[in-house]
Amino acid sequence: MKRQIDKEIVLSVKNLIVKFFTKNKVVNAVNGINYNLYKGEILGIVGESGSGKSVNVLSITNLIRPPGKIVEGEIIYDSKNILNLSSKELRKIRGKEIANIFQDPMSSLNPVLKIGTQIIESILKHTNINKKNSIKRTLELINNVGIPSAKERYFNHPHQLSGGMRQRIMIAIGLSCDPKILIADEPTTALDVTIQAQIVDLIQDLKIQYNMSIIWITHDLGLLAGIADRIIVMYAGRIMEEANVIELYENPKHPYTKALLQSTPDLNDDSEKKLHTIEGYPPDMTQEFVGCPFFDRCLYKENICNQNNPDLRQVNTAHNIACHIDI
């Protein structure tokens, strides 16, 4: 892509296709997406449930498990295609270069292992730091993610910690080996709003401190507005719109993004009018689309939309959409 030439690309996803082969049908979870992640940015990915956003980021470190399969595509990191690496080379990237934080901190930590063990195993695996210094580093990390009395927490088990604290521990695990990229898959969805705000602040602070690029997945457009540099809107396993954050909120070009933004409640709006909804249902992902997957629900559709699936096209330097129509 021509824009942001000054920025260094750290990760590049090319024509990624992921399918899930269940007993009697094939679910097309991700259908040929392309995007780049630039150094030091927070890239937000939004989409409703089942739009393929999680599958997309799990593919980055090849964590898709059967029956899911990456059918096609390239994930370029450090000028190598991650999908072609041996499992040994891949394990050197997972957790060290690219770290993941998952949605539900309640189930993402192993209930029978001590917090300390779960952080330190990553350090011992990826670095040459000896045991004694690893413990020291682990305690620093626990401290760094805002948990007091680290020494005590080191020996705690997950059930002794609150949800927010567990998510902080997940972040500590993610940061343990100074990753270049942090993938946060709905890291605040399972938390209440106050804790959510704390976690968002924490990740933003740590981004600067650790000099990382972050891919942040959520279905909360309001949240992304405050933190992301760029946003990708996904629908039915495709990228519908890609733009920098101000552009996307002020000047959405895709009918789906427009509809999404209209369905976001505004707390400052005192009028009695009903909240806008998007008519219809998300598409059945087992079908193959000839035309645009949003066709059935689109307010601006024309004949061409049902015959031809629109490719991502550039509308201006910081803005791409997959739509035939100019609105």
Place this chain on the structure above:
Amino acid sequence: MILAGPDALPEQIEVITKELGLDKPIISQYFIWISNILMGDFGKSIINGYPVFKLISLKFVATLELAISGLIISLLIAFPLGILSAIKRNGIIEKFTTIFTALGQAIPTFWLGILLVLVFSIKLRWLPPSGRIEFTENPELAFKLIILPAFTLGVYTASVLTRFLKTSVLEILTLDYVLTARAKGLSEWIVIIRHVIKNALIPFVTVLGLQFGAFLGGSVVTESIFDWPGLGRLMLQSIHTRDYPVLQGTILVVVFGFVIVNLIIDLLYSFLDPKIRY
């Protein structure tokens, strides 16, 4: 009546009845028995006058020996099969495991025991068919003698345990914390050993405890086939001879053993599951 024989005179029967306390009501007979037991007196066999406690403790050692060997064999089978078949799905190991668990649970113990004797003792002449000697006397022979009964006893439990372990490993492999562990870049074996197995053990030991408790009761069938002088056969004999003091004593010990094993399992939980603390 049985003791005195068919030709007994009424006076003889009266004497025996008095001696055994059978003239008292059942309830007080029961309380006499209980209070004696609390004082460590299990009574005497009415057949040969041998003290019940001594009789049971002799047989208990044999049963314990067989139970532990049976358990070891079932663990040796269940652990690798259960875990490998869950990890390598749709492979040869899984097919083998499916067949093994189905057969293991379906084959009757007496048939398997007799078959094993037929093959390994009579045809191949590798192992002695039956009997037991102390390990201290002749370790090699004692070892050879225990293999077949332990295997007979262990196969059923092995198949139960294998199925159980496979299911729980399969379930745990889909959980989020396993994904977290993989995302850390840990090797698959570390993920399995450190993150999966310990969690899978929690439900596993429950079944293990129940099975071992059942072993302690002595397997009547296995012990009979292999002429193993354990509690199961003692129980069977005392039923045949209507030797009530021995029968009651044996049952008491078996139940007690079962309870103790389950207590140990409960204590094991606290070791495996950090949420449980006593």
